[in-house]
Amino acid sequence: MNGKRAPDSDKAEADLFRDAVSDVKPLAPRARAPLSKRKPPARARFTAADRAMVLVESLQGFGAGNGEAEFTDSGDEISFRREGIQNGVMRKLKRGEYRVEDVCDLHGLRVEEAKAALREFLAEALGRRLRCVRIIHGKGHGSGNRGPVLKNAVNMVLRKTGPVLAFTSARRVDGGTGAINVLLGGAG
Numbered sequence: 001m002n003g004k005r006a007p008d009s010d011k012a013e014a015d016l017f018r019d020a021v022s023d024v025k026p027l028a029p030r031a032r033a034p035l036s037k038r039k040p041p042a043r044a045r046f047t048a049a050d051r052a053m054v055l056v057e058s059l060q061g062f063g064a065g066n067g068e069a070e071f072t073d074s075g076d077e078i079s080f081r082r083e084g085i086q087n088g089v090m091r092k093l094k095r096g097e098y099r100v101e102d103v104c105d106l107h108g109l110r111v112e113e114a115k116a117a118l119r120e121f122l123a124e125a126l127g128r129r130l131r132c133v134r135i136i137h138g139k140g141h142g143s144g145n146r147g148p149v150l151k152n153a154v155n156m157v158l159r160k161t162g163p164v165l166a167f168t169s170a171r172r173v174d175g176g177t178g179a180i181n182v183l184l185g186g187a188g
Contacts, residue, residue, distance in 0.1 A: 076139075076177035078151075079168035080159055085183075089166065093181050096171045098132040100181065101125075105136040111153045118157050125184060126163055132183055134170060139178040151178075158182060 081090055092098055104121040106114040118135065125133050135158070137150040158164045163185050170179035 077169040078155055078177075078180070079166070080155075080164075081166035082164075085166045089183070090168060093132070093166055093183055094168045094171075096174055096181065098181070098183065100132050100134045100174075101130040102128075103134045103136060106150055106154065107136060107138050109150070111149055114150050115153055115157055118154060119161075122161055122164070122184075130184060132181065134174065134179055134181055135167075136175055136179045139176075154180065 079090065079094070102121075102125055104118060106117060109117060114137070121133075121135075135154055137154045139151070158167050158180070165183045165185045167180045167182040169177050170181050174181070
């Protein structure tokens with residue numbers, strides 16, 4: 001045979017099939033579940049109240065002396081941790097042992113632009129429940145006699161942002177004193 005079926009055999013198979021299913025009755029249509037409406041849009045966990053608190057904290061001076069946090073500035077390197085953050089956590093953060101989940105690069109921005117971009121980045125990171133992020137602020141070589149202006153601004157904003165648990169200058173290969181690794185906690 002050449003692989004083709006004879007027309008009589010096709011007709012015979014069709015007849016057999018019809019005989020086999022002759023007493024089959026179609027199922028009655030069932031009621032379908034109503035389609036649900038679209039899911040409501042996700043809401044950021046960093047609420048308007050949290051944003052307002054960041055603004056209030058940023059307008060207050062630093063150094064209330066309440067023992068709430070520890071801050072270290074040894075030359076170009078900086079580090080900060082809230083009360084309760086253990087030495088081992090700080091060592092891991094400094095060594096880059098936590099996976100950096102997102103990066104915010106502030107190079108080339110003016111101070112006010114950088115602060116706004118940083119706050120927006122932190123709000124988004126908290127909304128996405130990120131735990132470790134990196135902020136690149138540069139080393140301040142273009143700031144002249146004023147020193148590292150962006151670095152100082154980032155330092156102040158991070159210290160005043162409650163969900164920031166700790167931060168430290170990055171490893172040399174990750175930007176060194178021109179970048180900060182930040183450990184975030186819950187937004188409320």
